[in-house]
Amino acid sequence: MKGRHYDEWGTSSVATMPGAAVPPEREPAAGRHSSVIFADDGEWAAHLCVFVRGGLEQGERIHYFADATDPERVVRALTDAGIDAVAAVRRGQLSVSTAAQTYLAGTGFDPDAMIRLWHDAVEAASVLGYRGLRAIGEMSWGARDIPGADRLLEYELRIHHEVFDLLPLKAWCFYDRRLLSDDQVNLLAGAHLTRRGDPVGGPVLRVAPLLDHPGLLMAGSTGYDTRHVVAAAAAALRGMPTKRVELDLAGLRHVDAASLATLADAAVSRPAGTPLRVRQAPPSLRRLLDLFPERGSAVEVLDR
Amino acid sequence: MTMNSRAADRPGQQAPFFHPALFYNSDKEYVGGVGDFVRGALDEERPVLVAVPGPRLKLLKDVLDGDHGHVTWVDMSQTGRNPGRILSMLQEFADHPGHGHKPVSIVGEPIWVGRTPAESWEATRHEALINLAFEGRSVSILCPYDTALAEEVLAQAHRTHPVVGDSVAYRASTGYTDPHEVCRDCDTPLPEPQDAVVIAFGEEDLARTRDEADRWAATAGLPPERRTDWLLAIGEATSNSVRHGGGRGRLRMWRADGEVVAEISDRGRLSDPLTGRRRPDPYAPTGGRGVWIMHQLCDLVEIRAAAQGLVLRLHMG
Structure with a gap:
């Protein structure tokens, strides 16, 4: 079953049912919300490919929310790593959009609205037959003067219990040390129970x-x-x-x-x-x- | 001797604000003068607070006999060890809801033989501030002064009390001086310390400054429970420097005479000399707790407000 689908993020894609939904063996919430710290493109690509490949293999829907990265570059990096990202995008399993086009498109960043969006997105993935939802978000917008950016830490602190404890969602928050200060990276990465990459020091x-x-x-x-x-x-x-x-x-x-x-x-x-x-x-x-x-x-x- | 009005002879009847210094040179004169004041207040059913050094408490309790159960007793050498916290205690007593709208009477002896010169100096500032804090209120505050105290201390008592007297009678003080002027006169230069550790700080350095202050106090031998107070007080002072003192400040720490001292200086102004002399509203959204907290936690807070900035010296033993 195929059809154009406007999802909860406001982006359109061709939705594909990959088969009967099977309730996943859920990984503990602490491991499903991770900060990822990197400082060069090679590290970025390595984290990206591991995450997306795992999602495709497990029949999960995958969203990538870019901030500083051109969405086409995301697809290219996956393709270069031998992942058929173009096909995944075509069948609607993978979407690559920007934060500005999606959850920052309104009046700015609103943690309450964002939490509601996660619930909607997981529900949508389930309806479409995916075994779960995973997402990558580039968080570098948090360093800019965007309305609501000062609530990013509050959001990171809330979603463990308000999202990951409740939903089959796996998300990696990408913190690029080239785009955020050491203090910002240490503070925001420290708000995650699982971390990948090395923080510069404790906040x-x-x-x-x-x-x-x-x-x-x-x-x-x-x-x-x-x-x-x-x-x-x-x-x-x-x-x-x-x-x-x-x-x-x-x-x-x-x-x-x-x-x-x-x-x-x-x-x-x-x-x-x-x-x-x-x-x-x-x-x-x-x-x-x-x-x-x-x-x-x-x-x-x-x-x- | 020129006597004040008849009312001045019976201090319990003064209104609205009565703040005499009582000079005494013997226990007999002490219990006579203070005892009369307390008994007069009790006769008028005024709430009474007696805050005097421990040995004097016993003396007064003995002489007031059955009356003393109606009096709130405070050992000033403990509660008022730091003169900067006394006024808060007095105002809390005067404002106590249980007193209704009754005028209160207080005996406050902030200076005693054995006080250090630095403590006496700040106690003199406290005495001047009483006149500002209670101006226009129906409060009587008797301050006993031992004539064995230093001449300078006794001279200042004439400047800080509108009324002076002895166990026999009171009279208007010819030396009474505007409290703001007394406070300005208290802002004399402080002696320079030797071997002070110096830390310059701005907002970005506050955490490092707290950590260094804590480490220094541990090395200086301050016990853990006092280090908690030390760090709370320094944290409030350095935060105030960043918030109100031009964004930056300087912390100096040194040992002196069996205690540790922290000095926080910045470019701030103390616009209200009563800052920190009243217990803040615990629910106030705007803060205003810092100086009061410092006074509660430290053994002595020396304040110097000059045109070029504000200096706070926090002493802890």
Whole structure:
């Protein structure tokens, strides 16, 4: 069965049913959302080919969302590696588009809209008979002055629980060190539970989803310099749809008063209204709660 | 002796704002003057706070006998070790919702024999700020001064108190000076440290500055729980430099007389001398907590606000 299909990303393709859908043996969510760090075209092509080849072999639908790369170059790199990308595009199994044409085409980047798009895209792939969906996104637009780009970290923190825990989706986020600063790469790559390629170093404050239950881990040190990171973490916590969310602070050496206030405000504004459950709170957080005990109703230290 | 009004003889009846210095040279004069003030306030059913050094607390409790259960007692040598945190405590007491709209009476003894000159200097600033913080309010604050204190300290008490007296009577202070002027006079140059570690910082260096401050304090032998306070205070001060002090600042750290000192200097201005002297709203969205936190955590905060910038010296033992 063939036919022109306008998909959830607004791009058109010829859809092909590759056979009866078989529920896939789902890889754990942590392994299906990975950051990929590279610094030259050879590394880029190697990661691209491994990912696309795997998707084609497993009968999955594949989307590539380019930013800095010409979509034709993506197809050419795959072809050069012996992958029949042209045929895959023709039958609708592979699509190569740009972020600007798709999820950034509206008013800018909106994590909530993006999360809804993933649900729609996985549903569409399933309807078309694919065994799953995998996607590559070039994330270099996050370094530019695009409306909503400041919410990229919030998005990366949310999708582990709001997308990958729920859907048979595998996605690699491409971080090109030539196009993003070391600080940006380290921070954004650090928000993934699986990483490929070498980060340049640890960010001042690393934030990542918790592996097993809704919440975040924070490691490093907070201050005025990390206010945007803490704000992104707070936004992610605020949006988590579960009643209980946890903060694992085992790796957090120091937290400042403004960051505690930001996190406590996020807890208060959560729909469930339940306090953040904090594990391994650093001494500075306990000291701040001594000074501002009112905040204890929003930040519950579990192992005092 | 020129006496103030009759009301001045009975400090519990002053209104709206009464801030006398009581000079005493013996325990008898102390319990006489302070005891009269407290009993007068209790007679008028005013909430009473007595914040004096520990040994004086015992003396007053003994003499006030059955009345002392209605008084809030605070050991000033502990709670007010850093003079910069005393005013916050006094305002919190005066504003306590449980007091309704009753005027309150406070005994506050911020300077005692044994205070260092640097502490006494900041306590003098605190005394001047009381006049700004409580201006127009129905509050009586009696400040006992031991006449064994240094002459300079006693002279400053005449400048910072609108009323002075002894266990017998009070009179208007002829030396009373505008609080802003007293604060400006307190902004004298600080002695230069020896062997200070110097770190220049901007926003991009804040994390490294925190880490270096923590490592330095560990090497200097500051216990872990005090290092937490040290780092919180320095973190607030350096953040303030970046936010309000021209975007950059300088941190110096050194050991002195069994304590560690951090000095944060920048190009900022202290537009309101009462900054950090009132407990901030924990829910305030705009911050404004930094200086108050420093005062709560440090043993002494020296402030020097000059035309060329702001200097904060944080002491921790």
